[in-house]
Each structure stands twice: as structure tokens, then as C-alpha cells.
Amino acid sequence: MQLEKLVHFHKIMGDPTRIKILALLSHGPLHGQAIAGKLGKTAPTITHHMTKLREINAIRERREKNTIYFELNLDSLRGQTTALLTLIQGKEREMESMTLTAEKLAVVRNFLDKEGRLKNIPAQKKKKLMVLEYLVQGLELGKRYPERELNEYLKQYHEDFATLRREFIMHQFMYRENGIYELNPPEMWDNKPVPSSH
Amino acid sequence: MQLEKLVHFHKIMGDPTRIKILALLSHGPLHGQAIAGKLGKTAPTITHHMTKLREINAIRERREKNTIYFELNLDSLRGQTTALLTLIQGKEREMESMTLTAEKLAVVRNFLDKEGRLKNIPAQKKKKLMVLEYLVQGLELGKRYPERELNEYLKQYHEDFATLRREFIMHQFMYRENGIYELNPPEMWDNKPVPSSH
DNA sequence: TGTCTAATTAGATAGTAATCAAATCACCAT
DNA sequence: ATGGTGATTTGATTACTATCTAATTAGACA
Numbered sequence: 001m002q003l004e005k006l007v008h009f010h011k012i013m014g015d016p017t018r019i020k021i022l023a024l025l026s027h028g029p030l031h032g033q034a035i036a037g038k039l040g041k042t043a044p045t046i047t048h049h050m051t052k053l054r055e056i057n058a059i060r061e062r063r064e065k066n067t068i069y070f071e072l073n074l075d076s077l078r079g080q081t082t083a084l085l086t087l088i089q090g091k092e093r094e095m096e097s098m099t100l101t102a103e104k105l106a107v108v109r110n111f112l113d114k115e116g117r118l119k120n121i122p123a124q125k126k127k128k129l130m131v132l133e134y135l136v137q138g139l140e141l142g143k144r145y146p147e148r149e150l151n152e153y154l155k156q157y158h159e160d161f162a163t164l165r166r167e168f169i170m171h172q173f174m175y176r177e178n179g180i181y182e183l184n185p186p187e188m189w190d191n192k193p194v195p196s197s198h
Numbered sequence: 199m200q201l202e203k204l205v206h207f208h209k210i211m212g213d214p215t216r217i218k219i220l221a222l223l224s225h226g227p228l229h230g231q232a233i234a235g236k237l238g239k240t241a242p243t244i245t246h247h248m249t250k251l252r253e254i255n256a257i258r259e260r261r262e263k264n265t266i267y268f269e270l271n272l273d274s275l276r277g278q279t280t281a282l283l284t285l286i287q288g289k290e291r292e293m294e295s296m297t298l299t300a301e302k303l304a305v306v307r308n309f310l311d312k313e314g315r316l317k318n319i320p321a322q323k324k325k326k327l328m329v330l331e332y333l334v335q336g337l338e339l340g341k342r343y344p345e346r347e348l349n350e351y352l353k354q355y356h357e358d359f360a361t362l363r364r365e366f367i368m369h370q371f372m373y374r375e376n377g378i379y380e381l382n383p384p385e386m387w388d389n390k391p392v393p394s395s396h
Numbered sequence: 397t398g399t400c401t402a403a404t405t406a407g408a409t410a411g412t413a414a415t416c417a418a419a420t421c422a423c424c425a426t
Numbered sequence: 427a428t429g430g431t432g433a434t435t436t437g438a439t440t441a442c443t444a445t446c447t448a449a450t451t452a453g454a455c456a
Contacts, residue, residue, distance in 0.1 A: 003214060003218070007213065007214045010208045010209075010212040010217075011209075011213075013205075014205055014206075014208040014209030014211070015209075016201060016202070016205045017415095019204060019205055019208075019285075022282075022285075023285055026287065031433095032432070032433065033433090041416090042415075042416060042417080043434085044416070044417085044418095044433085045414075045415055047435085049414090050433095065423075065424065066422080066423055066430095066431060066432055067432060067433085068432080068433070072286065077286060078283060081282055081283050082279065082280075084279055087217075088220050088221065088270065088272070088275065089224065089272060215445095230402070230403065231403090239444095239445080239446095240446065240447085241402075241403070242405080243445055245405085246404095246443090246444075246445080248403095249404095261453095263401095264403085264452080264453050264454060265402060
């Protein structure tokens with residue numbers, strides 16, 4: 001359910017220590033003990049909070065020998081902060097923003113071969129997002145996709161379905177709940193600008 | 199402290215019932231019992247949640263004979279949802295958005311007499327917001343103003359300092375904590391559009 | 397004045413969550 | 427192997443909060 005995710009996000013954010021962690025990370029990546037030091041908390045406490053932040057996809061991590069560096073996932077945070085607003089301000093538009101503009105389509109077409117399969121996955125982020133948006137058109141809003149079914153769908157476009165599936169999650173096109181995938185509303189996708197005020 | 203407010207906002211939002219209430223109100227105003235009915239909760243429970251929502255300025259209320267109608271305060275919600283983002287994404291700009299544009303100033307000037315005092319407080323909301331922004335220029339970001347000091351400052355511009363002070367709070371230019379007033383960051387002011395994505 | 401309706405307050409209960417100390421795990425380097 | 431360092435798990439403690447029932451307040455109206 002969509003509501004649960006929104007609530008969960010805000011519940012996670014409703015804690016001073018976690019907000020401080022995010023503020024710290026906004027200056028650059030840090031490892032666990034550094035965070036613990038700066039906040040005057042013990043290591044287990046930081047682990048606890050990082051687990052929570054991971055649940056809502058607020059951070060990414062990279063390990064280097066024994067220590068783990070955490071950094072913000074700004075795209076994800078942006079999407080989720082605005083999700084509440086889009087839920088609240090007028091139910092009018094729902095599918096409207098779901099259609100690709102013509103000029104985006106032109107870009108995407110460069111990555112397709114004559115059979116309509118992906119020649120490769122764009123490395124450039126902006127273009128990658130356009131391709132992801134293109135792929136997501138074939139999925140249904142509100143429908144629940146078991147992982148196997150999603151893989152089948154993606155394999156039509158590229159053999160590396162696992163990467164595509166991961167990108168869907170990473171960029172908030174879909175979310176996963178016990179192995180079941182489902183589309184997020186378009187407002188949460190990473191390629192969408194923040195909606196203008198009502 | 200600014201952090202506390204952010205945390206409080208998210209803590210309040212981290213509850214399914216409250217999110218449902220906001221979603222209901224997005225269709226139009228409702229009174230307490232109607233909300234209770236639609237959500238299958240008792241009246242005291244709704245009162246409880248309304249108190250919380252009031253704390254973060256998420257709702258406005260209007261009474262009609264014996265029943266109270268609640269409605270969303272969208273401006274306030276918009277400001278607070280984006281506050282987290284602006285805290286997190288790069289510390290670069292801070293004062294940048296604090297300057298009035300020339301065309302806004304032109305509007306404001308119509309409300310000032312030759313001594314620079316307010317001839318009256320604009321009734322039209324958009325103009326009122328411009329005037330408030332103008333007044334707030336003389337205050338210092340990060341400084342704490344006891345109520346008496348704030349009154350003195352406002353009295354320079356208009357004898358009805360109480361109204362102005364109330365408007366500052368209502369439109370998120372300032373917040374109050376045990377009788378002490380302090381500026382909110384410009385991103386929270388009601389007259390600011392939602393900031394575009396990074 | 398008394399009655400009806402809507403809202404609030406008070407008090408109780410049950411569930412959740414932040415934090416720490418102690419123990420454990422995982423990887424690295426000698 | 428063995429010792430070291432950083433991260434995680436476990437268990438206990440404490441504090442908070444959503445929800446209900448019962449009691450109370452506050453207007454409106456007749």
C-alpha cells in the first residue's frame with residue numbers, strides 16, 4: 001500500500017538524531033564511527049538509525065576495507081518529501097504526467113534497435129532516466145508484479161534485467177515489498193521536477 | 199531551535215490516521231464527527247489528532263453554530279515538507295532568496311506613506327505576503343526576539359503590531375517558542391514557490 | 397432553564413521505539 | 427592462526443503515543 005510507505009518515511013524522519021545524521025551527510029560521506037563521535041552517541045545507536053534510514057532509501061553506502069561510508073540519496077529524499085504534498089493537493093491530475101514528451105521520446109529512440117530492444121543502458125544519468133520512464137510505460141499503475149513477472153517484461157528490452165530492475169527501485173519508479181514490485185506514482189519518479197505550487 | 203520544529207513536523211506526519219485525515223480534507227472542509235465516521239475512529243481520537251495537526255499549523259478551523267469545520271493549510275504544509283530538503287541539499291545559498299525583487303518592491307511601495315509607514319495592511323493575500331516579506335527584511339536570521347522587542351519593531355510600521363505579529367506566524371515567516379520569536383528560513387515563507395529540484 | 401449535539405478532557409492500556417552495555421561478527425593485516 | 431578495528435545483534439530499560447471509555451464542557455435553541 002502506498003499510504004504505508006508515506007507514513008513510514010515520515011516516522012523515520014521524526015527523530016532528531018536521524019535528521020542530524022542527514023545534515024552531517026549533506027557535507028559529504030562519513031563512516032559510522034565518525035557520525036557516532038560527532039553526535040555523541042554510541043556505535044550501536046548509529047547502526048540502529050542507519051538501518052532505519054536504509055529502509056526508506058535515504059542513504060547509499062560504500063565499503064572501503066573495513067569501514068563503511070554512508071552518503072545521502074538525494075534523489076530518493078526529494079521524491080519522498082514531495083509525495084505527501086502530491087497526495088494532499090487536489091486529486092485532479094493522476095495519469096497526466098505519465099506521458100512522455102515528444103522530445104524525450106526522440107532521445108530514447110537513439111537507444112533502441114530496429115526490434116525496439118535496448119542497444120545499451122545509457123551511462124548518462126539524465127538519459128538513463130528517460131529510458132527508465134520509457135520502459136515503465138508498459139507497466140500498470142496499481143498492479144502488483146512478482147519479481148519473476150517483472151524480469152520477463154524487462155528481458156524483452158535488455159538481457160540485463162537485474163540492472164534495470166535495480167534502477168527502477170533506485171530511482172523510485174517502483175518499490176518492493178516482500179518480493180512484490182509495484183509502480184510508484186509518477187510524482188515520485190526521480191526524473192520529475194518538483195510540482196509547482198497549487 | 200530550528201531542528202526541533204522539523205522533527206516535530208515529521209513526527210506528527212508519521213501516523214496513518216493523520217495522513218488519512220489530511221487526505222480527506224484535501225477534498226474540502228469537514229467537521230470532527232464526519233472525520234471520525236469516515237475513519238472508523240471515535241471522536242476523542244479525532245480531537246487528539248487535530249490537536250497534533252494544529253501544533254504544526256497543518257489545519258485551519260472555522261466554527262459554524264456548534265460544529266467546527268477543519269480545512270487544510272496548504273501553504274504551511276508546502277513550506278514544511280520542503281524544509282527538510284533545503285536543510286539537506288547543499289549549504290550554499292542561504293541569504294540568496296532573502297532579497298525582494300524589484301517588482302515586488304513596486305507593489306509594496308503603494309502601501310507606504312512618505313515616512314515609510316504602512317498606510318494599511320493589504321487585504322489581498324498576495325499583496326499582504328509581499329508586505330510581510332518587506333517588513334521581515336529588517337529582522338535578523340538566527341536572532342531571538344522577545345515579544346516586546348518584536349512589537350517595538352513592528353510599531354515603527356503600523357500601530358496594529360499584534361496583527362502583523364500574528365500574520366508573521368500564520369504565514370511562516372517566524373515561529374514562536376515560549377514567547378520568543380525567531381525568523382524561519384526564507385524557504386518556509388508562504389510567499390515562496392516550491393524550490394526547483396537540484 | 398433545560399436539553400441536544402459536538403468537542404474536549406481525564407485516565408487507562410497496549411504497543412512502539414530510542415538508547416546503551418555486552419556480546420558477537422566480519423574483514424584486514426601481520 | 428591471531429589480534430585489531432569497525433559494524434552489527436541482543437536484551438533490557440525507559441519514554442512516548444494512539445486509542446478507547448467515561449466524564450465534562452460549551453454552544454444553540456426551544
